[in-house]
Amino acid sequence: MASLEKDEDGFYTPDLLKGIYDMGFSKPSKIQERALPLLLSNPPTNMIGQSQSGTGKTAAFVLTMLSRVDFTINKPQALCLAPSRELARQIMSVVTAMGKFTNVQTEYAIKDNLPRSATSITAHIIVGTPGTMADLMRRRVIDVSEIKVFVLDEADNMLDQDGLGDQTLRVKNMLPRTHPVQIILFSATFPDHVRAYSSKFAPNANKIELQKEELSVDSIRQFYMDCKNAEHKYDILVSLYQLLTIGQSIIFCQHRHTADRISQRMTAEGHKVASLHGAKDAAERDAIIDRFREGKDKVLITTNVIARGIDILQVNMVVNYDLPLMNERDKNADERPDVETYIHRIGRTGRFGRKGISINFVHDKKTWLQMEQIEKATGKGIIRIETHDVDQMEEKMKKALK
Numbered sequence: 001m002a003s004l005e006k007d008e009d010g011f012y013t014p015d016l017l018k019g020i021y022d023m024g025f026s027k028p029s030k031i032q033e034r035a036l037p038l039l040l041s042n043p044p045t046n047m048i049g050q051s052q053s054g055t056g057k058t059a060a061f062v063l064t065m066l067s068r069v070d071f072t073i074n075k076p077q078a079l080c081l082a083p084s085r086e087l088a089r090q091i092m093s094v095v096t097a098m099g100k101f102t103n104v105q106t107e108y109a110i111k112d113n114l115p116r117s118a119t120s121i122t123a124h125i126i127v128g129t130p131g132t133m134a135d136l137m138r139r140r141v142i143d144v145s146e147i148k149v150f151v152l153d154e155a156d157n158m159l160d161q162d163g164l165g166d167q168t169l170r171v172k173n174m175l176p177r178t179h180p181v182q183i184i185l186f187s188a189t190f191p192d193h194v195r196a197y198s199s200k201f202a203p204n205a206n207k208i209e210l211q212k213e214e215l216s217v218d219s220i221r222q223f224y225m226d227c228k229n230a231e232h233k234y235d236i237l238v239s240l241y242q243l244l245t246i247g248q249s250i251i252f253c254q255h256r257h258t259a260d261r262i263s264q265r266m267t268a269e270g271h272k273v274a275s276l277h278g279a280k281d282a283a284e285r286d287a288i289i290d291r292f293r294e295g296k297d298k299v300l301i302t303t304n305v306i307a308r309g310i311d312i313l314q315v316n317m318v319v320n321y322d323l324p325l326m327n328e329r330d331k332n333a334d335e336r337p338d339v340e341t342y343i344h345r346i347g348r349t350g351r352f353g354r355k356g357i358s359i360n361f362v363h364d365k366k367t368w369l370q371m372e373q374i375e376k377a378t379g380k381g382i383i384r385i386e387t388h389d390v391d392q393m394e395e396k397m398k399k400a401l402k
C-alpha cells in the first residue's frame, strides 16, 4: 500500500505524480499552480475557479478527484459532470491517463453506455452528463454514500437555469448529507447572472476569478469577413478550404440543419468535411469526434454542442459561420450575441499557449452589430479580411499562426 500513501501535505501519491509525468507535464500552468494547493488542502474546501480556455483546468480537477479516492473502497467517490458526451469522454481520458499507475476504476454516466439492466456501479470515479447521472442516482445504480468530490466542468453552463441547471441541481440534491462533499466549479466564463448562484451552489468556496478583459487568450487572433449575404457565406467558406486544412478547423453554425446542409453540399462538391451535432445518435457522435481527434477528418462542421471544453491541439482555426446568439440558449431571448459561447467557441484553438485564428462571417448590418458587441464585451480587436483577396487572406493568416 506504500504507493497509496499521501505525502506530508496530504497531497498526491507517487503513483499520481508518475501519471502526470507520463502525460508529459513538467510544470504546472498558472491556474494549476494557484488552484491545486487550495483544492488539495484539508479539510476539503469548495472551489469556484475561472481561467481562460486551454489553460489546463481539467488536470487540476482530475488530480483532485484522484487524490481523494480511497482505492481500497469499491464505491463511487467522485462525480464529474460536463455538458456534452464528447467532453465527458475527453475528461475520462484524462482520468485514465493520470490514474494509469493507480487502481482507479471508472464509469461513464452518458447515454447508451450502460445497459438498462445495470444495477450497481462500483467504480471510484464517474464522469457523465447531468440527465444520465441524475437518472442513475435516482435508480440507486450509483450508491452515493461514499461520494467526496463533485465537479462541474463548464460550471456556468451546467448551472444555467435555461439549460442544464435543473438536472445538475437534481444530482446535487441526491448527494449524501452525512458528510461534506467538496464541490468544485470550473469554467473560462462566469457571467454575472450565474455568479451569485454559483456561490450558493458551492458555499464558502475559494475563488479564482478573471477580469473581463482577460476572458480570452491573446494567442487567438480574431478576424472577420464581410460577406454579401447569407448565401455568400457558403462561397467564402469553400474558398477558404485550402486554409482550413492547413491544420484542422471547426466551423460553428447556429442550427443543426445548417451544419448538415453545408457539409452535404461541400462533400458533393468534392471537399472532405465531417459534421457533428446533437441530433446524431451516440455511437455516430463518438465515431465522428474520434476521427477528427485522430486527424482523419480535418474540417468539422458543428453546432454549439462542442463549443465548450473540446481539446484538440491541432485545431488552429475556428470559423463562426453563424455568430452565437442568446436565443440558442434561451428561446425567449432576443437576438443579442452570446458572448460566453463566443469565447468558448474560439477557445477550441490556441490551446495551452499555441497560436490560433478565428474568423467570423458577418453578412448584414445586424450581424455586424452583433459582432461589434462581442468585440466590446471581450475588449479584443477583430480585424477585417477582404473576402475577394484570397492571397491577402492566406498571407495574413499564415502570419498570425507563425
Ligand SMILES: Nc1ncnc2c1ncn2[C@@H]1O[C@H](COP(=O)(O)OP(=O)(O)OP(=O)(O)O)[C@@H](O)[C@H]1O
Pocket (backbone or CB within 6 Å): 024, 025, 026, 027, 028, 029, 032, 051, 052, 053, 054, 055, 056, 057, 058, 059, 187, 188, 308, 309, 310, 311, 313, 347, 351, 352
Ligand atoms: N501542466 C501542463 N503541461 C503541459 N500541458 C498541459 C498541462 N496542463 C494541461 N496541459 C494540456 O493543455 C491542454 C488544455 O487543457 P484543458 O483541456 O484542461 O484546458 P481547459 O482549461 O479545461 O480549457 P477549456 O476552458 O477550453 O475547457 C490539454 O491538451 C492538456 O493536456
